[in-house]
Amino acid sequence: MFGYIRPIKNEFENYLFKAQYCCLCKVLGRQYGFFSRNILSFDITFLALMLHALSKHVFVYRYESCIMHPINKRRVKKPNQIDFSCAEITVFLAKKKIEDNIKDEKNLKRLFYRFLNHIPFSWNDQLTLENNPLNRLFSDFDAMEALKHIGSDQLSNQFGKILEHIILYTSERTQTLLPEQTTHFAFLIGKLIYLLDAFEDIERDLKSWKYNPLIFENKEIILSYPKKHDAALFIRKEERWRLFLLLDHIQYLYSFLREFLGVYMTEIDGIISKSLPAMINKVIKDDTNQAEKGDFHESRPL
Amino acid sequence: MNQDPYKILNINHNATKKEIKEAYNKLVKQYHPDYYKEKHMKELAEQKMKEINEAYDYVVNNGNTKQYDYDSEYTQSSSNSQNQSSGYDYGYIRNLIQSGRFNEARNILNEIKVRDAEWFYLMGVVEISMGNYNQGRVYFEKAIRLDPQNQEYQAAYRQTVNGYFFSRRAGHARTDTDTCCQVCATLWCLDCCCECSGGDFITCC
Numbered sequence: 001m002f003g004y005i006r007p008i009k010n011e012f013e014n015y016l017f018k019a020q021y022c023c024l025c026k027v028l029g030r031q032y033g034f035f036s037r038n039i040l041s042f043d044i045t046f047l048a049l050m051l052h053a054l055s056k057h058v059f060v061y062r063y064e065s066c067i068m069h070p071i072n073k074r075r076v077k078k079p080n081q082i083d084f085s086c087a088e089i090t091v092f093l094a095k096k097k098i099e100d101n102i103k104d105e106k107n108l109k110r111l112f113y114r115f116l117n118h119i120p121f122s123w124n125d126q127l128t129l130e131n132n133p134l135n136r137l138f139s140d141f142d143a144m145e146a147l148k149h150i151g152s153d154q155l156s157n158q159f160g161k162i163l164e165h166i167i168l169y170t171s172e173r174t175q176t177l178l179p180e181q182t183t184h185f186a187f188l189i190g191k192l193i194y195l196l197d198a199f200e201d202i203e204r205d206l207k208s209w210k211y212n213p214l215i216f217e218n219k220e221i222i223l224s225y226p227k228k229h230d231a232a233l234f235i236r237k238e239e240r241w242r243l244f245l246l247l248d249h250i251q252y253l254y255s256f257l258r259e260f261l262g263v264y265m266t267e268i269d270g271i272i273s274k275s276l277p278a279m280i281n282k283v284i285k286d287d288t289n290q291a292e293k294g295d296f297h298e299s300r301p302l
Numbered sequence: 303m304n305q306d307p308y309k310i311l312n313i314n315h316n317a318t319k320k321e322i323k324e325a326y327n328k329l330v331k332q333y334h335p336d337y338y339k340e341k342h343m344k345e346l347a348e349q350k351m352k353e354i355n356e357a358y359d360y361v362v363n364n365g366n367t368k369q370y371d372y373d374s375e376y377t378q379s380s381s382n383s384q385n386q387s388s389g390y391d392y393g394y395i396r397n398l399i400q401s402g403r404f405n406e407a408r409n410i411l412n413e414i415k416v417r418d419a420e421w422f423y424l425m426g427v428v429e430i431s432m433g434n435y436n437q438g439r440v441y442f443e444k445a446i447r448l449d450p451q452n453q454e455y456q457a458a459y460r461q462t463v464n465g466y467f468f469s470r471r472a473g474h475a476r477t478d479t480d481t482c483c484q485v486c487a488t489l490w491c492l493d494c495c496c497e498c499s500g501g502d503f504i505t506c507c
Contacts, residue, residue, distance in 0.1 A: 151436060153433065157433050160433060219346045219349055223332075223338070242435055247465065249468050251469065252469055
């Protein structure tokens with residue numbers, strides 16, 4: 001995943017998001033090998049947070065040291081079935097990403113990803129997702145992207161469906177009863193992740209002429225602006241209404257979902273009301289709204 | 303063709319043949335693939351030219367129709383709350399949308415043959431709620447074109463483009479409930495005050 005759904009820096013330090021992150025990191029290390037800790041993303045941590053909040057299970061924290069912080073012990077949540085399931089999803093997504101990169105990249109980079117794919121991080125033996133409908137959704141998504149003339153709504157919706165199925169799969173595995181709106185909420189979060197990634201890649205994709213639905217939908221801008229940087233700026237300006245509308249949609253749906261949250265409400269509230277607007281402003285490079293600007297961890301917070 | 307051909311050619315719906323031709327020639331001069339040296343730009347220009355040619359063919363062949371109607375059977379500019387020919391009440395579809403049954407609402411809307419401004423508006427709401435923002439925006443544009451005086455359609459379009467479509471809808475709902483509660487509370491307070499001073503404002507309680 002991409003790590004767009006995360007708290008702003010000062011909230012990360014103060015709240016329980018960090019304990020959840022450390023818990024997933026430790027589960028990954030124990031279940032799938034030390035190196036698999038590197039594939040953990042903020043998005044999956046948010047997913048785990050949501051599932052815990054909706055399941056209303058009681059859970060405990062303990063203080064543990066880790067290889068990155070051998071002296072100062074950190075608060076870590078004791079893992080439960082939800083964490084094991086989220087760790088499995090993380091590994092599955094990383095595997096898909098590596099397979100995707102093998103297809104897309106060339107020369108040395110491709111060799112590197114092939115090498116990575118063959119390192120037995122104890123992944124393949126433990127993944128039970130191989131015959132899951134998620135695989136079909138991923139291949140549909142790849143096929144749509146390969147066509148190179150699909151609009152941003154269709155592609156982002158397909159990515160949203162993947163996240164919708166991930167939350168369904170995890171809730172089935174952990175026998176968590178989800179409110180009706182959860183799947184659509186997950187769909188919108190997936191859609192947002194895809195669109196944020198497409199926005200962030202506009203300049204890079206323009207330079208390398210890689211397919212990006214936002215560029216495809218604005219052909220006339222590319223043809224009218226001789227400088228790619230200007231064209232990228234214009235596309236960002238033209239298309240940002242999608243992100244604002246999507247944020248509005250997510251916040252609207254969350255107002256219904258909020259009633260069902262048992263724990264982590266402060267953390268999730270913070271992400272939905274502060275971090276997402278700040279992340280959107282960061283991606284569209286809008287410096288005008290100072291109040292909503294946020295400071296994010298640029299790397300993993302280990 | 304998903305886009306409005308008149309929009310692609312940058313002309314209004316009452317444009318004369320001469321205006322259409324001039325707009326077409328201007329676009330051909332601007333986007334002709336031969337003007338671009340880079341391979342990828344050439345490809346983009348070819349795609350754009352294909353769109354322009356399709357739009358021009360459409361407008362020339364259907365130029366005598368005043369109402370914009372390129373992907374529906376036919377449209378009707380009046381906005382009625384009851385769609386006579388299909389037998390479906392738009393109020394029922396509005397209720398479906400209100401209760402979040404978007405697929406059902408979309409299926410019923412697709413069965414309706416007579417597509418007026420209200421149809422396009424409701425379809426726009428359904429599409430936007432299902433995450434198809436572009437399509438929803440196009441439907442709102444069509445609804446406004448068919449019924450330019452309707453404030454509801456204009457507000458929906460404005461809210462979509464400015465990114466507060468959902469919060470505004472929620473806001474309306476919340477305001478209604480608040481107002482209702484406020485009225486009840488005020489009546490109760492008045493009744494209490496009257497009873498304290500020896501009178502009675504509401505006799506039944």
